[in-house]
Amino acid sequence: MAEQGWDEFEIGAMLRSFNGEAKDVALTLQEDRDYSSNNSFTASVADWRIEKPVFNKDYCIDCQFCWVYCPDISIISRDKKMIGIDMDHCKGCGICVEVCPTNPKSLLMYSEQTDEEQALAAWPSKDEGEK
Amino acid sequence: MGEVKKIKNLKEFSTSADRFEGANLLCPGCAHSIIVREVLNATNDDLILASSTGCLEVCTAVYPYTSWDASWIHIGFENGSTAVAGAEAMYQALKRKGRLKQPDRSTKFVAFGGDGASYDIGFQWISGCMERGHDMMYIVLDNEVYANTGGQRSSATPIGASATTSPAGRKSYGEKKNKKDMVAIMAAHDIPYSAQVAPNKWKDMVKKIQHGLNVEGPVFINAMSPCTTEWKFDPKDTMMISDLATDSLVFPLYEIIDGHELNITYRPKHKVPVEEYLAAQGRFKHLFKAEYKHMIKEWQDRVDATWEYLQRREEARV
Ligand SMILES: Cc1ncc(C[n+]2csc(CCOP(=O)(O)OP(=O)(O)O)c2C)c(N)n1
Ligand code: SF4
Ligand code: SF4
Ligand code: SF4
Ligand SMILES: [Mg+2]
Numbered sequence: 470m471a472e473q474g475w476d477e478f479e480i481g482a483m484l485r486s487f488n489g490e491a492k493d494v495a496l497t498l499q500e501d502r503d504y505s506s507n508n509s510f511t512a513s514v515a516d517w518r519i520e521k522p523v524f525n526k527d528y529c530i531d532c533q534f535c536w537v538y539c540p541d542i543s544i545i546s547r548d549k550k551m552i553g554i555d556m557d558h559c560k561g562c563g564i565c566v567e568v569c570p571t572n573p574k575s576l577l578m579y580s581e582q583t584d585e586e587q588a589l590a591a592w593p594s595k596d597e598g599e600k
Numbered sequence: 601m602g603e604v605k606k607i608k609n610l611k612e613f614s615t616s617a618d619r620f621e622g623a624n625l626l627c628p629g630c631a632h633s634i635i636v637r638e639v640l641n642a643t644n645d646d647l648i649l650a651s652s653t654g655c656l657e658v659c660t661a662v663y664p665y666t667s668w669d670a671s672w673i674h675i676g677f678e679n680g681s682t683a684v685a686g687a688e689a690m691y692q693a694l695k696r697k698g699r700l701k702q703p704d705r706s707t708k709f710v711a712f713g714g715d716g717a718s719y720d721i722g723f724q725w726i727s728g729c730m731e732r733g734h735d736m737m738y739i740v741l742d743n744e745v746y747a748n749t750g751g752q753r754s755s756a757t758p759i760g761a762s763a764t765t766s767p768a769g770r771k772s773y774g775e776k777k778n779k780k781d782m783v784a785i786m787a788a789h790d791i792p793y794s795a796q797v798a799p800n801k802w803k804d805m806v807k808k809i810q811h812g813l814n815v816e817g818p819v820f821i822n823a824m825s826p827c828t829t830e831w832k833f834d835p836k837d838t839m840m841i842s843d844l845a846t847d848s849l850v851f852p853l854y855e856i857i858d859g860h861e862l863n864i865t866y867r868p869k870h871k872v873p874v875e876e877y878l879a880a881q882g883r884f885k886h887l888f889k890a891e892y893k894h895m896i897k898e899w900q901d902r903v904d905a906t907w908e909y910l911q912r913r914e915e916a917r918v
Contacts, residue, residue: 473664475663478663478664484661484663484664484665484666486666486668486669487669491669494617494619494669494670495616495617495619495643495644495645496617496644497617498617499617499618502669506664507664507665507666508621508665508666508667508669509621509622509623509624509660509662509665509666509667510621510622510623510667511623512623512665513623514622514623514625517628531611532610532611533610533611533613533614534610536610536614537610537613537614537634537637537638537802538634538799538800538802538838538839539634540626540628540629540630540631540632540633540634540637540838541622541624541628541633542618542620542621542622542633542637543622546614546615547615548615549611549612549614549615551614555622557622557623558621558622558623559622560628560629561628562628562629562835562836562838563629563834563835563836564629564835564836564838564839566836567836567837567839567840568839578836
């Protein structure tokens, strides 16, 4: 289905989100799902970004504000801990940085080409941290 | 009735497995998807979903992709409500006849529509669904404008906003009419539950969605959805704008039980002047010019009057 062109697909056809039978999706984490190639999860919007968020877990208090307010399901939280950012689906909106309550922030925006190691090494300290 | 998902706090909420996916084509910072995530993550029940034509539908079903991990259907602009109502009617019929394939599972029916699809074009379809008593929830993603087609005014566009069909200029302060009170109109159908929600108040949202999903009969929800593109603010500021909207009481949060019993569900500790809400958005920029400044007072007075009305309704318990 995914490979068919716009003039080849069946009108009224159904797109399947998963391969085969999908049971209890609401209880199955993304990494345990068998996504079909029609699921936008398999696509990337990484090239939309001009700026990207960088995560510094040293300051993170796992409040999960970034998780709940990220529009693009790009904050990866497992077992109540924020563990990273899904860079295939993050559009670089910057909401996660705005809602992060720590000082200094545990998330900051950098230009897309910034080296993450360098950003982390030069992370602002508490005083100059609050934007 | 399914078991209500336990969500004591945000940490617990964050263990949810999203049934809405990224790489959809909604703008960066779009509140539609924040609302959809909060709604879908409020339950583990099976979901039958529909969307009316609009940003949410157009951006989550771009061939060959779907961003939905639950059954989802789109038919047209006006009929997200009836698409779900039809599925619900069929489900009830199969249930009556004992022909459900998975009778033990709990299934909920939810339709999403924009304000254009709901306040204007699908208005009578929604009214019909509410009146017929389908066991379904209808959620408006209220961004107060026809966003997907470039920002035309709808009957949810507030007075003084500049929209492409009610532009502000030398002779006009923009939209001339204030938005209609859709929650009151829907509550007047004597439905078991109607409410107004906002994405920044995730706990209030989850509580209302869970209540709405577990009550029997039609439920109407109006969800404020700040639109970075048409309200004209920076994508990073979606939650800041939401906070200004709820804390200035431009979008008061309340619920109406059985068509009459009104409860206010959020009272801001520090009430923010409406002026701050207006000033944060490009669509109201012209109101700060000398000739239109009187509109800011009009706004504050109207918001105060609505708040007064809601408080009296709540006290009266009628
Ligand atoms: C019957 C019909 N009229 C007009 C359109 C064109 N149309 C598609 S989306 C849209 C705007 C949707 O606005 P709204 O319902 O507020 O949703 P939003 O995009 O703002 O989320 C319009 C006018 C249509 N698809 N069908
Ligand atoms: S920048 Fe936006 S899309 Fe990316 S992780 Fe943060 S909130 Fe999500
Ligand atoms: S908002 Fe900041 S502190 Fe809270 S979980 Fe996210 S990164 Fe950590
Ligand atoms: S135009 Fe507005 S509602 Fe539509 S996708 Fe963009 S931000 Fe969301
Ligand atoms: Mg709209």
